Amino acid sequence: WKIASYFSFVVIVALIVLNIIPRTNNKKDILDKSIAVLPFTYLSDELDKQYLADGTMDEILLNLSKVEDLRVMSKTSVEQYRNTDKTITEICGELDVAYLLEGSFLKNGNQVRLIVQLIQPGMEGHAWSKKYDRNWQDIFSVQSEIAQLVANELQAVITPEEKKRIDEIPTEDLNAYEYYLLGKNRLNYHEKDADLWRAIDYFQQAINIDPAFALAYSALANAYYRLTISALLSPGEAYPKVSEYSQKALELNEELAYTHCLLGIVKLSYEYDYSGAEKEYMRALEIDPKSDEAHTYYARLHFLFRRTDEAIVHIDRALELDPHFFWAKLLKSELHFSADSINEAIRLLEELRNSYPYIPATYWVSAVFYTHLGRYEEALSMLDTQLALMGDDNISDEIGLQGFIYGRLDQKDEALKQQARLDELSLKGYYVSPRTRVWIYLGLDNLDEAFAVLEKAYIDHSIDPVSFILYFYPIESLQSDPRFKDYLQKIGLNN
Structure with missing residues (x-):
């Protein structure tokens, strides 16, 4: 009876493998759900309006990042391809993604035009291309719609909670939103010290218009953090403001992962409250397990207490999420040096100097x-x-x-x-x-x-x-x- 039972078991397994479990060569099952959103272009010569295209690209990327079933390249990784001559195949190969999303944007008065193309290397033309002619008031719903269309095309599962987060509107006032986008533009692409101060002014104007604008408070906190790491303000001048504006942002929206990271930085670097910092980093990762920044910040804390194995786990996870995340790679070299893996640390640094000279x-x-x-x-x-x-x-x-x-x-x-x-x-x-x-x-x-x-x-x-x-x-x-x-x-x- 044992032989008969064993034979029956083998037959059942074979039937399951052959008929019930989908074949591994089925495209739907081997589909790589990875994507990079390339910098959008502005459809006119008005260079001072590029911030609108950048802001739209940022929001779509952020919405895609809210889907756990997708792997989305960070903004820092894709920025190098602004105005690039590289082919789609080259970019996908370098970023190790299956899809690219390109876009262009134009705002004329209260009318906006947004053109997006989802591209897969090796296919003739685009996976799809869509053009939106809408009112500026509809910009948030358009950004949400595009993110969900892309996720569906990549056959990613969007949970009800993720859909709710994607559909969230950051502010009811579009004037506040424009000031916020102007501030982000100065913060992200600042060339002079004055740009950081101008960013702060823009964020403050956004808050004056909409005091319930959580993202504007978070961005304001981030701007003050940039001021102290740029040595334009002392820690005593900057960090209390980082803390104040971060806490205000979280009062309005507790689910801002990077804002928790900012509070963690204050607690670690300014208050020497290490348990408090750990709580903030853990909360950031609870909200967004795919945050390469949160994993990297948490790795720094693990390193501080000689929890080297845990630090490496978080660094490797950050690099799994974004293989081109420079700061995670740099911290990994520091971790190896501290652990007396000198040759590996030097090797990693040589790689970084070659890749990011x-x-x-x-x-x-x-x-x-x-x-x-x-x-x-x-x-x-x-x-x-x-x-x-x-x-x-x-x-x-x-x-x-x-x-x-x-x-x-x-x-x-x-x-x-x-x-x-x-x-x-x-x-x-x-x-x-x-x-x-x-x-x-x-x-x-x-x-x-x-x-x-x-x-x-x-x-x-x-x-x-x-x-x-x-x-x-x-x-x-x-x-x-x-x-x-x-x-x-x-x-x-x-x-």
């Missing part, structure tokens, strides 16, 4: 690594390249690291000159953290002065704990001083 941060991290390895000439070379890319931007950390290297090379006069360079930057209106002078004093083995300025940095809230552990912890003279343990306890890292 125009991003200064790659050279900064390379310089720090080479410094800790005692390869000072290579570190100085990396800093030279970085400084050439940054131009007139705030370069206080880079100057500080140069001072450290000169000190270690017994070039004391050259090291002390960097103090004067920091003073000059401060006179130009940049915020120069006391942290930057720590490098110079450590290079000169002046530990008393190093701890004195570390104390000022603590008072200033300008010590980011993750960066502190990455960049300063490996310095032997600092680590072996009894005051260092006390300092770690001050910023909540006594364990």
Whole structure:
């Protein structure tokens, strides 16, 4: 009877495999539900209206990202293809997606025209192309409709909750919406420091028109965060505003994942409230499990507490969601360096310099690594390249690291000159953290002065704990001083 039962089982399984389970060569089952939304073009020579096309593209991309069953490339990954000469096949291959969405936009008075094409490489023509001639008042419903049409074409399942989120209207006032789009444009494509301040002005005008506009508060919080990382405001000036506007945004709409990330940044970098930061990052991922940014921020927190395995899991997930996410790749190199996987860290950085030769941060991290390895000439070379890319931007950390290297090379006069360079930057209106002078004093083995300025940095809230552990912890003279343990306890890292 055992043989008969076994034979019956095999027959049943065979029938299931052959007749009930769909064949693996069925196109519907092997369909890759991945897409990139390319930058939209504006259908006129009015360059000052491009922000409308960009805003429409952003909203459609955001709506697609709300569908769990889709893999959607981030805005940062697709921006490189603005005005590109590359073919559809080349772009899809580089982004590893099955579909592209292209679009063009025009607004004339209260009338808008939106043309979108869904494209699949290897097919003749488009998967589909649609033209919308609508009133400006209908822009939100059009954005929602396009996202759902695309998802349906890719045979993605949209849950009722996802549909509800896609259909949400950000504001009832289109004047507020236009100011919001203007602010986003300045924030995303700023070339001068003044652009960040102008973005803040636009977001504030949007809020003045519609005080219930949650996304405008969130964007305003993000703008103040950009001001502090650009050293245009001190942490004490910027972070309380980031916190205030983030909390206001979440009061109006609690389901804003990136806004939770912003609050997490404040709690980690300014308040040293690590459990609070973790709650915010976890909530962000609960709202949007596909947020590559939330995974990366959470990985930084895991790293801080030496939870390296968990950090790598989140970094790998971020890169699975977006293989071209630069900041996740950079953090991965830092994690490997901290875990003494030196060769892998250096290899990853070499890849980044080859792939993103125009991003200064790659050279900064390379310089720090080479410094800790005692390869000072290579570190100085990396800093030279970085400084050439940054131009007139705030370069206080880079100057500080140069001072450290000169000190270690017994070039004391050259090291002390960097103090004067920091003073000059401060006179130009940049915020120069006391942290930057720590490098110079450590290079000169002046530990008393190093701890004195570390104390000022603590008072200033300008010590980011993750960066502190990455960049300063490996310095032997600092680590072996009894005051260092006390300092770690001050910023909540006594364990």
